[in-house]
Structure formats: C-alpha cells, structure tokens
Amino acid sequence: MAASIPLRLEPPQDRYRRGLTDLRISVVDRCNFRCPYCLPEDQYPEHHAFLDKQARLSFEEITRLARIFAGLGVHKIRLTGGEPLLRRDLPVLVRQLARIEGIADIAMTSNGVLLPRFAGDLRAAGLQRITLSLDSLDAGVFRQLSGNRGEVAEVLAAIAAAERAGFGGLKLNCVVLRGVNEAGVLDLVEHFRATPHVLRFIEYMDVGTLNGWQRDRVVPSAELLERIAARWPLSPLRRAHSHDVAERYRFDDGGGEIGFISSVTAPFCGDCSRARLSADGKLYTCLFAGSGFDLRSLLRDGSSDERISAAIADCWSRRDDRYSEQRALQRAGTVEERVEMFAIGG
Ligand SMILES: Nc1nc2c(ncn2[C@@H]2O[C@H](COP(=O)(O)OP(=O)(O)OP(=O)(O)O)[C@@H](O)[C@H]2O)c(=O)[nH]1
Ligand SMILES: C[S@@+](CC[C@H](N)C(=O)[O-])C[C@H]1O[C@@H](n2cnc3c(N)ncnc32)[C@H](O)[C@@H]1O
C-alpha cells in the first residue's frame, strides 16, 4: 500500500484546481449542548458512544499533522468540535500549534459556555480569533436551540470574557431555522450593531444524517437581507478572500458589518480550500463527505512525515467534492452516508 502513494513536493491542487489553505481540526466529538440542527438529543441519548481518549488524536499527533499540513500550504487553522473547550488543556495545544512555521492564523469556534474559564490562557497561548455561536437573545428560544443545555446569559458572559482577554471583534454565528428563531433576527442585529463583533446568519444545512433537515425550514439569506436592510440600509462589501464563506454587508450608517453564509441558496464550493480533521484522525475533504481518510493509522504505524504528507497530497489531488452545488441533484427522500457535524465541526 505504501508504494501506491506518490510522493509530491509542491502544494496539492484538487481536480477543480482548488488549493489547500485551511485546516479545521475537531479536537473532541463531545458537546455540552444538544442543538437540534447538529446533535439532536433524541438521536444521541446519554449512552451514545463518543470517542474515548485512546481513539482521539493526542496533542502531539495533532501538532505533527498540522506541521505536515503547513508544509503542504495550509496557513489557517480553526479548532472546533463538538465543543472544543471540553478538550482538557486546550491552551497547551494552541501553544504547540502557534509555534508551527507557516501557520499565520489560529481561530476557534465554540458555544462559549466554558470560555470565561479559558479565555485568558487561550489568548496567552496564541489563539488569535474566536467565533461564538449564538442563535437567539431570547432566553427560551436559546434554551430550546441548545437542547435545554445552555443559557443565553452564558454566551453573553463568554463575549465579555473574550473582550476582557483581549480578543478584538468576534464572529457570532446564528443558524436560522424557519419558525424557530427567525423572529429574533432583528433583535440580534440591533444588539450587535455598532459593536466590534460581526454577526453572521447561517442557512440551516443538511449536514449529517440525523437532524431531520427539511428544505422548507431553511430561511434564505436573501429574505433576511431584505428584512434587515428595510430597517438599517446595507451595502455589499467584497469578500476579504475568494475562499471565505460569508457574504459581507456594511451598515450605511456606520454601524459595522454583518455576514450571510448561504450554503443552501448560494453555494461556495468553487473556491473551497478547507480540509477537516476529525478528533479520531480522519481527513475529510468536504463537510458532507461520506467517509474520511484514516491518518491516525499512519501516525501510529511509524510512517514518516514524508509518507503522511504524500498521502494527504494524494487524497487532496483526487478531491472532486462540491456537495452544496450538487444538493439539488439529490433524490428526494434519500439520505446517503455522511459524516455528522459534531464529529468534524463546522
Ligand atoms: N457548506 C459549507 N459550509 C461551511 C463551510 N465552512 C464553513 N461553513 C459554514 O459556515 C459556518 C461559519 O464558518 P466559520 O468557520 O465560523 O467561519 P469562517 O468565516 O469560515 O471563518 P474564517 O474565514 O476563519 O474567519 C460554519 O459553522 C458552517 O456552518 C464549508 O466548507 N462548506
Ligand atoms: C458544529 S459547531 C462546533 C463548535 C461549537 N460547538 C459551536 O457550536 O460553536 C460549529 C458551527 O456549526 C454550526 N452548525 C451546526 N449544525 C449546523 C447546521 N445543520 N447548519 C448550519 N450550521 C450548523 C453551528 O451553529 C456552529 O456555529
């Protein structure tokens, strides 16, 4: 098998000539929330077998892989989960990753509940940016969307803790579900306008196989844009980089910016340069992939960095994923094998 993996020295490109620049690392598949659009309580009862310690990559294994990815052109890392702050000693990992040559940006996506405890240490370790998830300011709606595990006050406390620790503007992710939290969109905009933080509305996606996704529960970004712009006029901004996921708008009155992530109504696969590493060491080349390439075995069987690098490059060069652009071709009623969102992060 070793001989079948060709050695490559140049940064890989996939079949659509997309490079590999971002690595999203899921550090743990557990979560303290049960958001119905990601890890619905009824599908994952208490006894669900999440990964045990031995199955998860160690910090040393993650760091080794990150260094190999950096050698292939990755310069951005995002830590995610599950809930990344449930992974013990996360600042230790951040410190290791921050030392890797070529990694210019380390960010984390979290639900924020544990952030007040760790914000200072994460900042000191070299974490540069934080994205927090916040689906509603309404206490009851928030609770419902956390699967009755979280309180909106905890996220507001997390935002304050991040500010105190010196993280500047945060990104705030809100997944909008028709008839659930859509009525609270304007309240969220009003709350975060004219602050350093950037609110982004995400179209509810059909990730995984168990969130019971239905097209009519998606609130198209265009609809939200119209509602928000009717109250606070907006003008489009350029994407900072072609492979960014959010469409950006600025408030004409100087109240900062907001974003829309429209994977359902305006897919952005064309520039997708994101690889995902699950907590058990599988490489996924798409959020909607059915299976991942097992890097943990290579890490644990004594393979050299060169061999692992060649395997990753080979995997990437065979990549032809563009699920969101092909979503419309899915046969109604069929759900193919697909990795779950909590297993690889967003
Ligand atoms: N379909 C699809 N959705 C994605 C992809 N990447 C991110 N998303 C969605 O967009 C959300 C926001 O992604 P983030 O990682 O928070 O934001 P980001 O703008 O990519 O982050 P930076 O560019 O690092 O600032 C995720 O939670 C997903 O819901 C992707 O490759 N495909
Ligand atoms: C999987 S979570 C992992 C990190 C952390 N637990 C959190 O919630 O921020 C990352 C992001 O994915 C988003 N997400 C999860 N399921 C989604 C879905 N079905 N559609 C769109 N976004 C989703 C969440 O809102 C969150 O912002």
Ligand code: SF4
């Ligand atoms: S979206 Fe984040 S907080 Fe919610 S269940 Fe998924 S991993 Fe947990």
Ligand code: SF4
């Ligand atoms: S659907 Fe897959 S290929 Fe398209 S943007 Fe998302 S992760 Fe990238």
